[in-house]
Amino acid sequence: MSKKAWILTTFFAILILGFYLAITWIIPGFGKVSYPVLSNVKPFSFVDQDGRTITNKDVAGKVYVAEYFFTTCKGICPKMNTNLKSVYEKYKNEPDFLILSHSVDPITDSVNRLKVYADSLGVDSRHWIFLTGDKDSLYQAARVSYLLDDPKNNLSPIDQQFIHTQFFALVDKRGEVRKIVDGLEKDELKQLDKAIEELLKEDPNNHLTRSPYIRPG
Numbered sequence: 001m002s003k004k005a006w007i008l009t010t011f012f013a014i015l016i017l018g019f020y021l022a023i024t025w026i027i028p029g030f031g032k033v034s035y036p037v038l039s040n041v042k043p044f045s046f047v048d049q050d051g052r053t054i055t056n057k058d059v060a061g062k063v064y065v066a067e068y069f070f071t072t073c074k075g076i077c078p079k080m081n082t083n084l085k086s087v088y089e090k091y092k093n094e095p096d097f098l099i100l101s102h103s104v105d106p107i108t109d110s111v112n113r114l115k116v117y118a119d120s121l122g123v124d125s126r127h128w129i130f131l132t133g134d135k136d137s138l139y140q141a142a143r144v145s146y147l148l149d150d151p152k153n154n155l156s157p158i159d160q161q162f163i164h165t166q167f168f169a170l171v172d173k174r175g176e177v178r179k180i181v182d183g184l185e186k187d188e189l190k191q192l193d194k195a196i197e198e199l200l201k202e203d204p205n206n207h208l209t210r211s212p213y214i215r216p217g
Contacts, residue, residue, distance in 0.1 A: 034198075034202075035170075035178040035179050035195055035198070035199070036178070037176045037177070038147060038176075038177040038178065038179075038180065039145060039146070039147050039176070039177045040145070040175060040176055040177075041056060041141075041145040041146070041171055041175040041176070041177065042056075042140075042141065042144060042145045043055070043056050044056050044137065044141050044145070045133070045137075046102070046131040046132065046133035046137070046138070047111055047131065047132055047133055048111075048114070048125065048129045048130060048131055049111060049114040049115040049117075049118045049125055049129070049130045050111075050115065050125050051111050054100075054131060056175060059098060059100070059171075059175075060173075061096065061173050061204065062096050062097065062098050062173060063096055063097050063098075063171065063172055063173055063196060063199045063200050064097065064098040064099060064100055064170075065084065065087065065098075065099050065100070065169070065170055065171075065192070065196075066100045066102065066146050066148075066169045066170075066171060067080060067081075067084065067099070067100070067101050067102070067167075067168050067169075067183065068101075068102045068104050068138075068142050068148060068149075068163055068165055069081065069101055069104065070103055070104050070105035070108065070109060071103070071105075071108065071109050071113055071114065072108060073164075076166050076183075076184060079183075079184055080166060080168075080183040081101070081121065083184070083189055084101075084128075084168075084183070085121060085123070087189075087192070087193065087196070088123055088127065090193070091127075091196065092123075092124060092127050092128075094200065096173070096200055097127070097200065098127060098128070098129060099127065099128040099129065100129050100131060101128070101129070101130045101131065102131045102132075102141065102142065103130070103131065103132045103138065104138065104142075104162065104163045104164065105162075106132045106133060106134070106135050106138060107135070109132050110132065114130040114131075114132055115130075117130065135158055135159075135161075136158050139154070139161060139163060140154070142163055142165070145177070146169035146180075147169065147177060148163070148165050149163045149165055166182055166183050166184050167180055167181065167183060168181050168182075168183045168192065170192060170195055170196065170199065172199045172202060172204070173202065173204035174204050178195065179191070179192065179195045
């Protein structure tokens with residue numbers, strides 16, 4: 001390579017690097033690998049273990065993990081909630097973090113039953129919220145908002161449907177699902193922990209993380 005070619009190559013390399021650094025300074029978050037938007041959480045209204053009505057407006061501006069379980073489950077649910085308890089303990093003093101546990105068996109899981117269940121875990125209802133309500137609405141949220149079950153399962157009568165999933169959905173401060181993990185897999189739970197920390201730091205007013213393929217909710 002001639003001296004002139006080497007000088008030109010070095011010049012353009014420095015120019016490109018300078019341009020990149022300038023963009024990252026002007027636009028916070030530019031160039032940083034983030035979690036894509038998978039879906040938008042649709043408006044909802046359920047009742048928690050304290051009898052309070054909880055809507056999507058109540059969790060706006062919060063990062064939260066959404067799961068589906070039922071209190072009489074003897075299989076995967078206790079394992080899932082043991083794993084979530086570790087997440088709860090780490091972030092229970094973080095004001096911008098929540099866990100929302102939705103019942104898949106709302107006929108059995110009354111407000112009082114959810115209260116007993118939550119108390120047995122020793123958790124604060126301000127940070128770990130157990131929800132019950134209309135079965136159709138709960139299942140619609142699982143499938144359309146959180147992507148935790150196949151929407152095609154809505155084709156059967158609601159009284160014949162039963163969701164039994166071990167997956168968690170992680171939602172950002174803008175009400176967007178950003179990650180889905182297996183609640184029984186240690187490696188995926190580590191990924192969840194990392195994602196929670198990153199989303200807590202994320203500016204909800206920064207639109208750079210939005211996918212062009214996802215329509216607003």
